[in-house]
Structure formats: C-alpha cells, structure tokens
Amino acid sequence: MDIDHNIAVVVAKSFGLFYLIALSIGVLVYVYWPSNGKRFDDAAKNVIHDEDAPWH
C-alpha cells in the first residue's frame, strides 16, 4: 500500500488528535485514581531510605 501525503494528512488531522486526547485522559485517570495514591507516596518515600544491599 502506498502511504501518500494525503493519507498522512488525514490520519494526522483525525486519528492523531483523538489518540492524544485519549492518552492524556488515560494518564490523568491513572495518576489520580484514589487507590494509587498510597502507592505513589510510598514510592516517593522509599527511595530516601538507605539501602546497602539487595533484598532477598
């Protein structure tokens, strides 16, 4: 199949827009999903602690 300039324009101006909007919504839902909050807080705090050796 030939992908010519016109097809590229149509895809960019239609699908491209909605795909990025969907992606943004997906990321925001994941980030603000209430049950993820504690996991994020723990992740941020855990790296501060000293770790001398791998866990077994």
Add this chain to the structure above:
Amino acid sequence: MVSQLTRNERQLALVILSALALCGLAMAAIGRDDLIGGHGAFILLASLGMGFVVTSGYYHAEPSDERLAHYYDDPSKVGIVLAMIWVVFGLFIGDWVAWLLVYPEMTFDGGWASFGRLRPIHTTAVIFGFGGNALIATSFHVLQRTSRARLPDQLSPWFVLLGYNLFCLLAVTGYSMGLTQSKEYAEPEWYADIWLVIVWVTYFVLYLRTLARRKEPHIYVANWYYMAFILVVAVLHIVNNLAVPVSIAHAKSYSLFSGVQDAMTQWWYGHNAVAFFLTAGFLGMMYYYLPKKAGRPIFSYRMSIISFWGITFMYMWAGSHHLHYTALPQWVQTLGVTFSVMLLVPSWASAGNALLTLNGAWHKVRDDATLRFMMVAAIFYGLSTFEGSFMAIRPVNALSHYTDWTVGHVHAGALGWVALITFGSFYSVVPWLWKRERMYSAKLVELHFWLALAGTIIYVFAMWNSGIIQGLMWRTYNDSGTLAYSFVDSLIAMRPYYIARAIGGLLFLIGAAVGFYNIWMTARGALEESPTNADRPAAVPVAARTIEAGE
C-alpha cells in the same frame, strides 16, 4: 575486574572478544584500501587487548556466592571515571573549536584540525562520551537501588559499558580521518552504527532482566525515564541510520532517505536525541539523586508521572520545528510548533517539581554545592525548555535560525542542565559508591560549581548577543531594498562574542578538570581537610594520650 566474573562468564567473554577480533580482522583485510581497514585494525587490537586482560585473569578463583548479597557497582565506578575523561577531552576540543572561530587560520594546514572535523568530535565526546557514560553508570546504580535487586550477571554490564566506549572511539577517530555520513549527532558510518545497535539492545535487555528480578513491586519513576531513554534512542538510532554501504569493503554508505524525507527523518532523530538522550535520562538522574541528596521525597510523585507521559508523547512530534521555511509541508511545521509549545507544560512540571522538592531545604542548598549543582540545573532546565518552545514558533525562528542564538540555546541546555545535573549526581554518588564519608575536598566542589556557573553564563550571554545581532544584520535592508550588511560584516561583528564564548568555555573546562581530580582523589581514598563543621571533640595528640595511659 576479571576475578568478579564466573568461569562461564569468562568463557563467554572470550567467545565475544574472539568474534569481535575476527570481525576486526575481516574489516582490516577486506577494507585495506579504505579507511574502514584502519578501523578494522583498531577493533582487532582493542579486542585482543581485552582478550589479554581476560586470559591473564582466567584462572583466578571464582567469585563466591557472597557477592549476591551486594549490589554490583564496579561498572558504575568505571563508567563515572570514563565519563569524566570524556568530558575533559570533549570540553577541550570544544574550547579549541571556539578559539578556531576567533583565529580561523589555526588549522596547521591539516584536514584533521579543520572546524568540520573537530566540531563533531566535540559534540560526540560531550554528548555520547560524557553524557552516555554518565547515563549508563548512574542507570545501573539507580536501577539496582530502586529495584532492591542486583544486576542479573556480571558480564553484560561490562559488555554494555566497554562496547559503548568502543563505539565512541570509532566515532571520534573516524571524524578525524574524514569519515562521516553527514547527519548531525549521527555522524558515524554504518559498521559503527550496527555495533551500537548490538550494544544498545543488550543494555535494554539488561535493564528489563534486572527489573524482572525486582523485590520492590512499584517501579520508581526514575526507571521509567531511563527506560524511555534506552528504548527510544534504539528506535531513533535504527531508523535514522538505515543506509546502504557502497560495498562491504568501504566505510561510505548512502541513506535510505533522500530530500525532504531525509531532512525530516534526521530532525525527528535530532530533536528526540535532545529529548530522550539529553532530557529523559537526565530527568531519571534528577528524580533519584535530588530527593536522595536533599533527604526529602519528590514534591509530587503524581506530577512526575504526568510529566513523563507528556514528555514521551509530545517530544516525538516536535522535530519539524528544525525545518521551518523549508520544503517541508507547512502543516508539518505547524504541528512541530504546536507540540513544542505544549511541551512547556511537562517540562516546567519537572523543573517545578525539582525546585519545590528543595523548598524547605534551602539551607542545605546554601551549604552544599552538590545540591546547588542540582538546583541550578533545574533552573536551567526550566529556562532552556522555555527558550526552546519560544524559538520553535515560526516568526521567532525566522530571526533565530542559523544564528548563534541556537548555539547559545543548546549550551544553556547542555552545560546548564545536562552537565550540572550530572556533576551534582556524581558528587552525590561517588562517596556512596566508593564507601567514603564524603568527597575528597568540599572546597573543590565549591570551586567547580562557581567555575561551571560562571562559564555557562558567560557562554550563553555571549551567544544570545551574538545570535540576535547576527539575525538582525541578516535581515536589515537599505533604502534601495538590498541587504545592508554582507555576511563578512556580520562575522566581524561576532568576533568579540566569540572571544567571550571561548573564555566561558575555558572556565567550564577548568571546572570539569577540577571535578575529575576531586573524584579521582575520592576514589583513591584521600581526604583533604577535616570537615569545617565537624561536631566532635578536638583531637588529643597521640603522645599526650600515651603519657596519660602510663600514669
């Protein structure tokens, strides 16, 4: 180093080195009438040399299983030292070409000393030699700590690190001989590119293998950034370097793309090299070392995730802003402008996140030059991403493009953001890795900080002035409707700024050399002066104590 490898790993290392030596021999033999033959001989010698190292340690006792109770940090240590060697070399060449613009006759009548060959040596040495080694070294460190897991084996980190440095050496030696495929930041020819693909895929697989062994269920955000860096650089490198060699015995190759497609592919690569090599990986560094050194969790973990996806998906579309007013369709240029402007949101979210993390720890920033390196890096990150979005707007670009403003912008990012966050991270991690109480000399860290900051500011201000004057001179018309200034007129007007820039670069270079010395001395275990704020009783002379004990 060899004694840390298991017997199987030593055998595998010899197999890899033999294969590499055979490739080098074949290149040297088939390509003896071409420059590729010299590189073949170089690969042959390098693999024989490494083979000698492995063979001489082959019968050392195998490492005990006790090693599995520790992280594997030796590749990180070597990577940091290599990064510091590359940065001193790369900045030296950079300052050389800066003086070459002041004194253009300084080429010794040799092709190797011309601007066109030295300039890619500078960019490759600082971006790939320094930046790449710094990213590999710190990524191994961060990956193991945040996963609470040791690297899965001892051989692949060395393969990645040393194989990558072989690529960098092939690149810079090639340029000095005149080998280039003329793609900016992707100059190395096809055989070096193929080698980098092998090394890079090994790097990505090593990263995934370690993550698969992680004991901490959540993957910390720094690892997301490092992985985006590794994965996207692989994609960019492979696509942009698709080319057909004129023959297997020649270094020269022709790109698969031509005309405006070639330009678009190159700048899709070029801008994403800035995004994923010079930004994503270094954000990974920032999101680990800055909270760790400040002793405070990142201000908003949520914001760091939003910035991550923002950066990852928006940068991909921004490359066309390098091709304004060209044969590239207008709507593709506009797409590039739009995404470049939107990028301000995730960029400032990261810069703000870093500064807000330090909010409440400003006394530490004041007292500790290491943390100050990272704070100033975050400020420069915010400044240069704002500047970048601004310059991507078409009418602004009409003034800035092809002028020194672009050079100033790149160096605000490369010196102010990339190099400063790296030095801050190195000064944090070096005492931890070598199990030292602190750096050899806190005063030298302080000195380095001020040299680096002064050098960056002088450089960037010189290029802003130079670039805007250049841009204005090129678009000034006289009453009869012709250009008021010739190109040579604009060159003469640039000269004072070129001198200032070379001095700024020299300060930055001296700072890096001081940093290298300090890191080297710390690694050797020396401590210069006792901490000024030592909270401990004054030392009692040994002689006095013995007399007391005798009584």
